[in-house]
Amino acid sequence: MVNAIIDGRSVSVQTGTTILDAAQAAGIPIPHLCYLKGINEIAACRMCVVEIDGIERLVTACDNAVLEGMVIHTNSPRVRRARRTNLRLLLSQHDTSCTTCIRSGNCELQTLSQDLNIHYQPYAVKPERSRIDLDAPLIREAGKCIKCMRCVQICDKVQNMHIWDVAGTGSRTTVDVSFNRLLKDTDCTYCGQCVTHCPTGALTARDDTNAVFDALEDPNITTVIQVAPAVRVAWAESFGLDPALATTGRMVAALRRIGFDYVFDTNFTADLTIMEEGSEFLQRFTHKNQYRWPMFTSCCPGWVRFVKGQFPAWTENLSTAKSPQQMFGAVAKSYFAQRKGIDPHKMFVVSVMPCISKKSECRLPTMRDACGDPDVDAVLTTRELARLLRSEHILPQDLPEESFDSPLGSGTGAAVIFGATGGVMDAALRSAYFLVTGANPDPDAFAQVRGNRPWKEAVFTIPGAGEVRVAVVSGLGSTRQLMEALEKGQVSYDFVEVMACPGGCAGGGGQPIHEGAELAAERGQRLWQLDAASGIRFSHENPEIQALYREFLGKPLGKASHHLLHTDHLAWRMPSSGNSPEI
Structure with a gap:
């Protein structure tokens, strides 16, 4: 001492x-x-x-x-x-257009300027000019960069992607995409961790709120919105609401006040994902010699971009199941549109996600299976949702609680944990056990995959199927370690869950930003608590999922399911492979 x-x-x-x-x-x-x-x-x-x-x-x-x-x-x-x-x-090198900056009111530079009583500027202000690609999911404005190096270090040390680097010398020193590239020409996964750790508005997610407002104002358009599991435990942080008031019901009521025609829960298609992905795993597991191992989850688009860009030989190991976001869009513009007599070409599907990479995913050429249009038209981050509510002068704490619409608004405890690292694996094993044995396991039987360790391993026995070796990893730095261990033959698994962001979607790049606080663990714990309190904790017991198969899809992995709910990960390319579509 x-x-x-x-x-x-x-x-x-x-x-x-x-x-x-x-x-x-x-x-x-x-x-x-x-x-x-x-x-x-x-x-x-x-x-x-x-x-x-x-x-x-x-x-x-x-x-x-x-x-x-x-x-x-x-x-x-x-x-x-x-x-x-x-x-x-x-x-003196900063664009101080605070009134039009997305980070105004939540900017460390702005706060420090106020704390230090900066009321005048004796130096000439000459912000750096930069190329701004407003079409990319992630936007960088050099004029707002203070060269703090946080983005470089997060990308290098935590995510291990090396997208950002220092360029220039002396007064011309700046931070930019490495090797003088445009961001869209890199293998950036759009995980957004650089955004959540940037102290200013130099790095932001592309704002898509105007496109959503345009759709809401068009009387000929039916607007449908879905909300991801991890959003419900973070959406009210920007309003400083007490957790007792920050309920899912108030979030639903707020979305209806904005003007959405239908408000649904992505938990519904998280359950649907489990039905398809769990069935796919069992199909592979019982025909092992026909497939490559392990099977990887495919819910996280940042992870899909990572494996295609960094370890392309393993792309075929990905589950062909779409993410819950994309499954929802496909079901909304087919099954739901038919039930309601809505022209799917006049339906605008919005997602609220804790993720920036979802903005890229919905634009993939392989995500147009329902009617030829994009299955999901726009993706908003949790931060954009807060801006949407503020712009409509909505005070969530004053709203009564309301329920999601039906039939795409129900979800189980197995679905809500999709937002926490280990949740997809836990949920999949619950239903896989049932599909093999015809009986439910203890819903907490697979608790070994829970927790916030970046790399977890476990072995479970499913009667009639045998031992299943699983791994759960979050954060791309840890993911790279796992992939390298697989390539060297140091580890062997049957089923692997990967989430690009440390802590899973709860710590996603689209979540609210709090200086000096990493809230993925806290948010994730609340998701597990919601699961424990849920009346139904198995995806296969969701009555609306059962009705969807009975009335429309037929069965998991059936013809209709393959068309709407599965995808070909080899049908599009990453920039590093050349001839890439704009995504």
């Missing part, structure tokens, strides 16, 4: 503790912009400088350790002047 004095308070911390951590432990906040603990500790922004008795220069708190006897001043006049100067220099 070492002893020091910080702003007049005596502290005792372990050797090696940084000044920043020691101050925070003592309840003394030190401002910072570039710092991400364990990921980006490069002291680039110079906002965390402090004054230490006996040392002439100011010292950055994020990368300097507390030493015995230090007397540290975190907010002396000299420190405040230095921070203001450093911040004004950052602002």
